[in-house]
Amino acid sequence: MLVRPKEGILDPQGDAVRQSLRNLGFDVSSARVGRVVDLQLTADDAGDARKQLERMCAELLANPLIESVEIRVDE
Amino acid sequence: MSAKPLVSVLVFPGSNDDRDAAWALGAVGGRPELVWHGERALPADTAAVVLPGGFSYGDYLRTGAIASRAPIMDAVVHFAARGGPVLGICNGFQILCEARLLPGILRPNRQLEFVCRDTDLRVESTSSVFLGRCAVGQKLVIPVKHGDGAWYADEGTFVQLAARGQIALRYADDVNGALGNVAGVTNDTGNVLGLMPHPEHAVDPLLGSPDGGLLLAALVDAAAAFRPRVAA
Numbered sequence: 001m002l003v004r005p006k007e008g009i010l011d012p013q014g015d016a017v018r019q020s021l022r023n024l025g026f027d028v029s030s031a032r033v034g035r036v037v038d039l040q041l042t043a044d045d046a047g048d049a050r051k052q053l054e055r056m057c058a059e060l061l062a063n064p065l066i067e068s069v070e071i072r073v074d075e
Numbered sequence: 076m077s078a079k080p081l082v083s084v085l086v087f088p089g090s091n092d093d094r095d096a097a098w099a100l101g102a103v104g105g106r107p108e109l110v111w112h113g114e115r116a117l118p119a120d121t122a123a124v125v126l127p128g129g130f131s132y133g134d135y136l137r138t139g140a141i142a143s144r145a146p147i148m149d150a151v152v153h154f155a156a157r158g159g160p161v162l163g164i165c166n167g168f169q170i171l172c173e174a175r176l177l178p179g180i181l182r183p184n185r186q187l188e189f190v191c192r193d194t195d196l197r198v199e200s201t202s203s204v205f206l207g208r209c210a211v212g213q214k215l216v217i218p219v220k221h222g223d224g225a226w227y228a229d230e231g232t233f234v235q236l237a238a239r240g241q242i243a244l245r246y247a248d249d250v251n252g253a254l255g256n257v258a259g260v261t262n263d264t265g266n267v268l269g270l271m272p273h274p275e276h277a278v279d280p281l282l283g284s285p286d287g288g289l290l291l292a293a294l295v296d297a298a299a300a301f302r303p304r305v306a307a
Contacts, residue, residue: 009182010182012183012187013183060141063137063173065227066180066182
C-alpha cells in the first residue's frame, strides 16, 4: 500500500527533503513524502485481499482527511 | 461516594504528562486515578476522562493513530456518548481526533520545529463544559510543547465548527501553522475538548501562569455534575 499526502495538503516533511536535496545541488522543485506498507496476509483471492486492505486503511493505516492510498495486490 | 469526582487519567505507552495531569487535577479538587490503556473498562465511578500529553507509541504511523485504537478507547467512546466530560491535552488531542471523537487532525508544525513556550490564547466559545469559568474574548496564557500541533480540517468543516461554537480556543498569533490559529476544538455536544496547550503546566503562578487551572477546575465542575451510570 502506498499512503501519501493528498494533493494540496501541506507536507512539511516533503519541504524539508526538497530543501536538503537543493542544498546538495539537485534542482528539485517539489518533494512529497509518503509511506509504503508491505503486508503479507491470507485471503481467498485478490479481490478479497483488496477488500481487507481497504478496511485496514479505513480503520488504521491512513487518515482520509489528509492521505490518499494506492493498493497493489501480488499473489 | 467520595465528595471529590473521580477523573480517570489514561496512560499509554509513551505518555509523559500523565502524572503532571493527575497532580494538577488533584490541585483543583479532582480525584485523579491513572488508568492503563490495556484496560477494557474505566473505573465504575469515573466522572471525567483526561488523555494526557506525550508521545504514545513513539508517534508511529500518525501521531495518536495507534493509541486511538487501544483497548480502553471503546470505553472512552461510550463514556463520551453518555455525555461524560473528556479532555485531550496535546497527544491526547491527537488521539481524540484519530478516534474521531473530535473533528480535524493534528499535522506537523509548518515551521518543522518543535515549539516549547508560553502562548497567548483567546477564548472563542464558552459553549463547552471546559470553558465554564471563562468568558468569550478572555486572554489565557498556557504553554505549548509539540512538534505536531497544526490543527487542520477542510474548509467546510471549519466554517461549520466556527458557526456552532466548537472552536474553543485560538492562539493570538501563528504558533504552528494551524488553520485559523486554532488551539482547541470541542465536539458538537460540548463534552469533549482537545487542545494543544498544556493546562496542567499552568495551575500555579509560581510556574508562570495559573490560567490552565480555569480549564481543569471547569472539568472538575462538570465531573461533579455528571452522574455516572454503573454499567450493567
